[in-house]
Ligand SMILES: NC(=O)c1ccc[n+]([C@@H]2O[C@H](COP(=O)([O-])OP(=O)(O)OC[C@H]3O[C@@H](n4cnc5c(N)ncnc54)[C@H](O)[C@@H]3O)[C@@H](O)[C@H]2O)c1
């Protein structure tokens with residue numbers, strides 16, 4: 191029987207793109223997802239799917255055995271920042287406690303390789319916007335704090351139990367599979383590029399621009415947007431690194447370039463050929479003014495070469511996906 195790579199959260203946005211990247215690289219995945227925010231249809235046909243939680247030790251033990259799991263890509267998490275402020279214990283349970291259960295199951299099953307989805311939120315609001323992996327970690331919300339705690343627990347487990355862990359700290363993930371096989375499906379999205387595409391297509395009335403008085407060139411927040419397909423491929427490279435006996439790594443995943451909220455809105459207008467209605471609103475609590483990755487280490491350590499390092503391409507792929515979703519929803523309404 192084929193050995194498989196377990197993708198936790200593989201029915202979610204980034205996990206479903208990672209499943210495609212594994213398939214494209216000839217690596218067999220198995221998906222574990224509790225469908226709390228993911229969708230079953232995001233898992234391609236033919237990929238084994240198990241519905242359940244990373245916090246279920248017995249389920250994990252059986253899954254590891256049945257599918258001869260050789261490595262884990264661990265995406266499953268809770269990740270909405272304001273929700274983490276309102277429900278911190280749920281975030282600590284899912285992002286920390288359930289990750290501990292997964293790590294324990296790996297140790298017991300002799301699975302030694304794990305790639306962990308971390309986040310730029312571990313840096314909090316740094317004094318200088320450009321951060322490398324050695325910048326102090328000072329999360330400013332329970333989401334970032336729980337992800338940092340999980341990173342540290344995994345590093346301790348790695349040292350004690352011979353696990354090898356690559357923690358990838360993603361910056362702002364956006365866009366959709368260029369072949370149209372996957373995209374951001376989660377309803378009630380809050381991410382800027384998704385929200386702006388919805389506004390361009392008339393699916394929401396307008397975009398609120400949170401804060402126009404930041405110390406940035408145009409006063410709006412600046413972020414480092416990374417195409418989800420480049421990020422998915424970084425996971426395959428991280429896996430290869432571990433398969434070849436490489437040691438633990440913590441790596442930023444971004445392009446090293448920032449774009450303001452207004453620049454993003456202009457890019458969506460260029461791609462759609464339509465105005466994006468926007469109004470200015472106060473700063474959103476917990477938002478740093480600017481966050482940009484120093485991203486050389488991932489390139490050096492993994493040989494990762496991004497292919498979509500361009501805001502217009504990211505936005506165009508997100509918009510194409512959003513248009514298809516709108517068409518599908520309309521068809522379903524007409525059939526109902
Ligand atoms: N989207 C971003 O911009 C971003 C940025 C930095 C880091 N991340 C990290 O990337 C990962 C994936 O995020 P996403 O944007 O794809 O979110 P998502 O909500 O689309 O995907 C998360 C998936 O995990 C599943 N899940 C949650 N808890 C689970 C559990 N206990 N057991 C099994 N399945 C569970 C959900 O059903 C969902 O399918 C997360 O770990 C997140 O913290 C995301």
Ligand SMILES: O=c1ccn([C@@H]2O[C@H](COP(=O)(O)OP(=O)(O)O[C@H]3O[C@H](CO)[C@@H](O)[C@H](O)[C@H]3O)[C@@H](O)[C@H]2O)c(=O)[nH]1
Pocket residue numbers: 269309310311360361362363380381382383385397398399400401410411412413451474477481
């Ligand atoms: O409707 C909106 C949505 C966002 N923004 C602004 O756009 C920027 C990006 O915001 P958003 O897309 O919500 O992402 P972030 O809050 O930067 O957080 C994302 O990127 C982080 C890493 O940088 C991850 O840790 C988080 O999980 C992920 O949600 C920020 O300046 C926001 O204030 C708006 O002005 N209007």
